[in-house]
Amino acid sequence: MIEATTVAGQGVALGALAQITAAFGHLPAACFDINDVYPDRVQISVHDSLTHFEQWRTALGIPAAAVDYGTLTASMDLTVFGSFAGAEIKLCGFAPLLTVPVAAAVGGAA
Structure with a gap:
């Protein structure tokens, strides 16, 4: 049995x-999730x-190659x-399917 968080x-x-x-109060609004399954994770969607x-990926210092x-x-x-800040971050992005490569759609970075 899993102990409750x-x-x-x-x-x-x-x-x-x-x-x-x-x-990062200046960044665009996003969805934030903290849950009991991954108690040390913040998910930003x-x-x-x-x-x-x-913009979020860059601000968080996460490499594009990842x-x-x-x-x-x-x-x-x-x-x-x-x-x-000691927490795992999961950054998720959802968008309509592109007709051009991702790098071109985000200005050369992906």
Whole structure:
């Protein structure tokens, strides 16, 4: 049986989210998730803008080469892991499928 996580057990992720808010308040809005399955992780999800995904990736100092790229029938997803303020960061981007290479769509970086 898995022991239940308490809110205190999510303290690293919650603290990191507070620091993200203070450091990156100028960045585009995103979806933030802290859950009991990965209590030390903050997931940041950006929808419909590869540019916004790239702004978050750059601000967090995560290398472009670390980004995993996947596609579905009419959409794509980008996922990359990093760390910030002691927490694991999972940055996800979701957007319509491109007709040009990802690097061209985000201004030369991917």
